[in-house]
Amino acid sequence: MLNFISRPMVRLVDRYLPDPFVFVLVLTLVAGIAAVLTQESGPLDVVIMWGDGFWSLLTFSMQMLLVLVTGYMMASTPLVRRGLSALAALARSPGGAILLVSLVSLAASWINWGFGLVVGALFARELARTIRVDYRLLVASAYSGFIVWHGGLAGSIPLSIATEGHPFVDITGVISTSETIFSVYNIAIVAALFIAVPLVNRAMMPRNEDAVYVDPALLVEDEVKKPDNATPAERMEHSFALPILVGAAGAAWLIQHFATGNGLSLNVINFLFLTLAILLHGSPRNLLNALDDGVRGGAGIVIQFPFYAGIMAIMVQSGLAASISEGLVSFATETSLPFWSFLSAGIVNFFVPSGGGQWAVQAPVILPAAEALGADLARTSMAVAWGDAWTNMVQPFWALPILGIAGLRAKDIMGFCVIHLILSGFIIALGLTYI
Numbered sequence: 001m002l003n004f005i006s007r008p009m010v011r012l013v014d015r016y017l018p019d020p021f022v023f024v025l026v027l028t029l030v031a032g033i034a035a036v037l038t039q040e041s042g043p044l045d046v047v048i049m050w051g052d053g054f055w056s057l058l059t060f061s062m063q064m065l066l067v068l069v070t071g072y073m074m075a076s077t078p079l080v081r082r083g084l085s086a087l088a089a090l091a092r093s094p095g096g097a098i099l100l101v102s103l104v105s106l107a108a109s110w111i112n113w114g115f116g117l118v119v120g121a122l123f124a125r126e127l128a129r130t131i132r133v134d135y136r137l138l139v140a141s142a143y144s145g146f147i148v149w150h151g152g153l154a155g156s157i158p159l160s161i162a163t164e165g166h167p168f169v170d171i172t173g174v175i176s177t178s179e180t181i182f183s184v185y186n187i188a189i190v191a192a193l194f195i196a197v198p199l200v201n202r203a204m205m206p207r208n209e210d211a212v213y214v215d216p217a218l219l220v221e222d223e224v225k226k227p228d229n230a231t232p233a234e235r236m237e238h239s240f241a242l243p244i245l246v247g248a249a250g251a252a253w254l255i256q257h258f259a260t261g262n263g264l265s266l267n268v269i270n271f272l273f274l275t276l277a278i279l280l281h282g283s284p285r286n287l288l289n290a291l292d293d294g295v296r297g298g299a300g301i302v303i304q305f306p307f308y309a310g311i312m313a314i315m316v317q318s319g320l321a322a323s324i325s326e327g328l329v330s331f332a333t334e335t336s337l338p339f340w341s342f343l344s345a346g347i348v349n350f351f352v353p354s355g356g357g358q359w360a361v362q363a364p365v366i367l368p369a370a371e372a373l374g375a376d377l378a379r380t381s382m383a384v385a386w387g388d389a390w391t392n393m394v395q396p397f398w399a400l401p402i403l404g405i406a407g408l409r410a411k412d413i414m415g416f417c418v419i420h421l422i423l424s425g426f427i428i429a430l431g432l433t434y435i
Contacts, residue, residue, distance in 0.1 A: 006204040010136075010415030017411040020300055020396035024307045031311045031351050035318035046314055053313020054306050060354075061305035063266045065298045068401040070273035071118030072294030073287060075125070075405075077280035084126035094133035095202050098141050101127055102198035105145025110152035110190065112264045117398070118273070120145055121405035125219050134211040139406040140413035141201040143399055144420045150389035151190050154264060155181060156355035157385040161378075167360070171367045172377045179378040186382055189431035193424060200423055204416055212412075237285040243278045250275030297404025300396075308353060308397055315351045316361050324348055325365040337375040338383035338432040341366050345387025346425075353397040355388050379432060386428045393421040 017023070032050065035041045041049075074080055087104075091097040101124050109116025120142030128135050150157065158180035160166050166174070180186060205211075230238065254272060262268070281287040315321040328344040329337065345362060352358045362384055370380040392398045394417055396410045403410060 006416055006419050007206060007210060009418050010206075013415035013418065014411050017414055020400065020410045021304055023396055023410075024304050024311070027351060028307055028311055028314075031314045031320065035314050035320050038323060039318040039320055041318045046318065049313045049317045050310040053317070054310040056313065057305050057309035060266075061301060063270065064305065064401055065295075065301045066270040066274075067114050067118055067266065068298050068301065068404045069291060069294045070270050070277060071122060071401075072297070072405055073277035073290040074273045074280070075122040076290040076293070077277060079280050080122075080276070081126070084123060085130065087123070088126045088130050091127060091131055094131060095205060097127045097131045097133045098137060098201045098205060099198045101138060102141045102145060102201045103194070105142045106148055106194050106197060107145075109145045109147075109149045112154040112269065113146065113149035113152075114154075114266050114269045115264065116146055116149060117143075117401050118269075118405070121402040124406060128214050129216040129219050132213055134206050135214040135406075136212050136408065136412045137201065137204060137206065137416055139402065139408055140416035141198075142406075143402050143413060144197050144201060144393070144417065146392060146398065147197065147389055147420065147424050148190050148193055150355060150385040151181065151186050151382070153181065155385055157359050157381055157388070160356070160359060161381055168363050168367055171371060172381070175378045175381065180382050180385075183378065183382075185379065185431050185435040188435050189386070189428055192427050192431065196423060196427060197420065200419060201416070204419060234285075237288075238283045240282055242284060243282060243287070247275055247279035250278065294405075297407065300400040300404065304397070304400065312352045312354065312357055315348070316357075321348050321352055321358075321361040322365050325362045329365060329369045332369065332373065332375075334373045334375045335433070337366075337370055337373055338379050339429055341370075341380050341383035342387040342390070342429060342432055345384040346391040349388050349391045350395060353392070353395050355385065358388050359384060383432050386432065390424060390428060391421065393417040393424065 018026075028050070032043075032046045035046050035049075036043055075084065088097075088100075091100045101120065104123050105116055105120030108119040121139070124135075124138045124142040127133065128138055149155065158175075158177055161168070161172055161175045162177050162180070164174055166172075236242070250271065254268075254275060257268065277287055277290070281290065324347055325341075325344045328340045328347075332340040341362075344366075345358060348358055348362060352361060363381075366380055366384055367377065369375075370377050394414060396414075399410055399413065399417075403413070
């Protein structure tokens with residue numbers, strides 16, 4: 001059973017993996033030193049790159065914080081709790097809970113990555129309320145579904161190259177999603193992961209003496225009642241009319257948005273969750289209490305994302321990310337280029353944990369190489385997409401929202417996620433190379 005492998009891995013990670021903030025500080029130093037040693041960048045030049053880029057992800061940071069907070073607020077409404085509880089009732093055993101949360105997270109992440117992160121975390125919390133199961137593995141299972149996002153409907157790279165006038169259209173032309181997201185090899189990879197990920201999570205279930213459980217009472221939020229002798233201010237805070245009026249306006253905008261053919265984005269997901277939270281909480285006071293609880297888990301996002309923006313600036317402006325890609329792609333042949341592109345993307349993703357940002361860095365290296373070798377441009381592009389998704393399994397950047405909602409630390413789940421890194425690496429590499 002895989003728990004014999006995962007058990008020592010969990011203990012190793014628990015002992016040696018520092019807090020994600022320490023991890024990002026180490027990555028900052030590694031990127032800076034590597035740029036000085038390999039790119040002929042002076043120490044002061046690197047510091048300037050880092051400082052100039054430090055605040056470049058402020059918009060994205062706020063979006064991710066709102067993913068956590070609005071998702072939490074929505075999940076704490078009575079109606080959503082009942083819905084999640086009904087879905088959680090389908091799991092009759094700890095093993096069933098692990099399988100169910102894995103499948104739900106995989107499906108939600110394939111639809112949209114932000115949706116998958118929030119839904120997986122919220123569903124894991126609900127399952128923990130009803131079934132006695134190792135909470136670390138339950139949350140890790142929810143996060144493991146994130147592996148499929150870049151091969152799904154919201155994959156930033158395949159959607160970018162399918163758009164008229166994209167930055168690399170002179171090399172690739174417009175590549176239809178039928179050649180990327182809905183290609184045979186991509187569907188085969190996604191299908192294999194939909195089978196393997198839940199089964200591996202189930203096989204990693206620890207023995208009873210090694211399991212870590214959570215008190216269900218800690219996962220329940222109490223609804224605040226209107227005081228008997230309420231002041232005018234308190235009556236407004238507990239008013240039902242204000243949420244209905246504002247929530248109805250939000251719902252009207254969402255209906256118009258989807259009716260005109262628009263899809264999901266981070267802003268739309270956050271607007272959807274916030275609108276539902278306003279409507280379903282019933283009063284501003286209940287909403288604000290849920291906000292107070294939800295925002296506590298967002299400290300990691302607030303402090304760490306600017307550091308990742310600084311690292312990305314060093315990697316891009318010094319040429320370090322391009323050098324890593326060039327070094328690995330230089331080994332490639334027409335057949336092996338997707339594999340080396342996948343591997344290089346996985347490495348670069350530790351320092352540039354953004355699908356769109358990574359494509360901007362690696363495409364100028366990968367695409368000319370594919371053109372020169374006569375390799376499949378669509379498959380090579382998807383190799384970069386899958387490399388970006390692959391090492392997210394052990395990159396705390398993307399785990400922060402789900403950890404904030406779940407109330408866990410990165411080291412609590414990363415031991416399990418290392419197993420998925422190894423397993424999914426084989427599956428994706430084989431699919432890109434041989435299917």
